[in-house]
Amino acid sequence: MNTTPEPxxxxxxxxxxxxxxxxxxAVQAVNTTLIELYWQIGEHISRKIAASEWGDGxxxxxxxxxxxxxxxxxxxxxxxxxxxxxxxxxxAGQELVPPLVTQLPWTHHLIILGQSKRPEERDxxxxxxxxxxxxxxxxxxxxxxxLFERTVLHPxxxxxxxxxxxxxxxxxxxxxxxxxxxxxxxxxAEADLHRGLLLRLKDFLIELGRDFCFVGSEYPVQVxxxxxxxxxxxxxxxxxxxVAIELKVGRFEPEYLGKLNFYLEALDRDVKKSHExxxxxxxxxxxxxxxxxxxxxxxxxxxxxxAEYQTHLPDKALxxxxxxxxxxQDTQRSNEDTD
Numbered sequence: 096m097n098t099t100p101e102p103x104x105x106x107x108x109x110x111x112x113x114x115x116x117x118x119x120x121a122v123q124a125v126n127t128t129l130i131e132l133y134w135q136i137g138e139h140i141s142r143k144i145a146a147s148e149w150g151d152g153x154x155x156x157x158x159x160x161x162x163x164x165x166x167x168x169x170x171x172x173x174x175x176x177x178x179x180x181x182x183x184x185x186x187a188g189q190e191l192v193p194p195l196v197t198q199l200p201w202t203h204h205l206i207i208l209g210q211s212k213r214p215e216e217r218d219x220x221x222x223x224x225x226x227x228x229x230x231x232x233x234x235x236x237x238x239x240x241x242l243f244e245r246t247v248l249h250p251x252x253x254x255x256x257x258x259x260x261x262x263x264x265x266x267x268x269x270x271x272x273x274x275x276x277x278x279x280x281x282x283x284a285e286a287d288l289h290r291g292l293l294l295r296l297k298d299f300l301i302e303l304g305r306d307f308c309f310v311g312s313e314y315p316v317q318v319x320x321x322x323x324x325x326x327x328x329x330x331x332x333x334x335x336x337x338v339a340i341e342l343k344v345g346r347f348e349p350e351y352l353g354k355l356n357f358y359l360e361a362l363d364r365d366v367k368k369s370h371e372x373x374x375x376x377x378x379x380x381x382x383x384x385x386x387x388x389x390x391x392x393x394x395x396x397x398x399x400x401x402a403e404y405q406t407h408l409p410d411k412a413l414x415x416x417x418x419x420x421x422x423x424q425d426t427q428r429s430n431e432d433t434d
Contacts, residue, residue, distance in 0.1 A: 127197040130204075134196065137183030140176060154180075181208055185217060192218065198225045206234055212415070213422075216243045227305045240273050244414035248421060251402065252388050254395035260373055261334055261398055271403040272302050272379065279406045285344045288404070289326060292342075306332040314339075316361045325358045337362050337374040347383035347401050349391040356397045379404050 140157075143149035158173040165171075182204055186192045196204065203224055211217035220243065224234050249270040257264050276298045277291035292299050293312055300307055307329045314328040327340040339358050343351060355376040362374040376399040388401045 130197045133179045137179035140180045210238045219243045241411045241414045244418045253400040254392040257398035274404050336372045340377045343380040347380040359397045
């Protein structure tokens with residue numbers, strides 16, 4: 096009779112995790128080596144052309160040479176070799192950028208280089224793609240959602256206590272959040288929005304940002320013998336704070352802040368851990384008047400912000416035109432200051 100005890104499933108799972116981690120490191124190592132290779136090839140081609148040692152036709156000859164001398168080698172066509180040149184020239188001379196580029200797959204770089212219209216936009220998506228660990232599909236969605244244009248033209252509107260207590264919050268939150276993946280009908284109710292966000296929680300977490308962790312829905316808060324429930328509660332690891340989100344399917348009204356402040360006080364007193372920072376509140380409304388928001392937030396005593404949710408992708412062409420105008424005005428102001 097075999098009396099050897101069966102190993103626990105946890106033991107098997109631990110070994111499986113070791114294998115998965117090793118495979119992930121191997122994939123990352125291959126990607127890093129490949130991106131470094133493309134960078135070096137791009138640098139070589141760029142320097143040769145810049146020094147007038149090579150013309151564009153030489154790159155075509157190089158592509159044919161590699162095809163003949165490296166049987167089975169793929170991805171080194173004339174077009175791709177020029178992409179490597181573009182890749183190197185886009186980031187060369189930026190001290191903090193080269194270490195980042197090896198953290199993204201080549202397909203991500205092609206999307207960023209192909210769709211970015213300005214160096215600032217390119218660097219913006221490079222850094223966020225690394226930080227948020229976006230998949231190719233998620234990166235493409237952010238371009239369609241005009242995240243760069245929205246961030247520059249409409250920075251988040253936060254209360255003075257937010258700036259003082261959470262100075263990094265401006266880089267975490269947005270002025271508007273896209274929930275087009277919910278397919279909400281016109282005239283939807285708050286319950287529809289709430290239910291949809293829970294059903295598509297993974298997509299909503301991606302829209303919020305990587306460091307957001309879901310805590311609960313209709314989170315119970317008891318004060319003075321009365322029961323209350325805030326719509327959604329999250330925790331942000333980077334800010335080390337609870338984040339309460341209240342949903343409103345209409346436009347923002349100043350009185351909404353009073354209830355949000357109440358919830359934040361309750362969270363700080365009764366829910367927050369001793370090592371955590373003060374809770375943050377987000378009013379997510381269907382629309383808002385920026386002047387009303389500014390007045391309402393100016394006297395707020397809590398770290399809070401007002402944001403919109405949008406049920407459709409924005410008009411990217413319109414936003415690009417506004418961004419062009421924004422940069423043009425900024426350049427004019429800079430020129431006037433130097434005169």
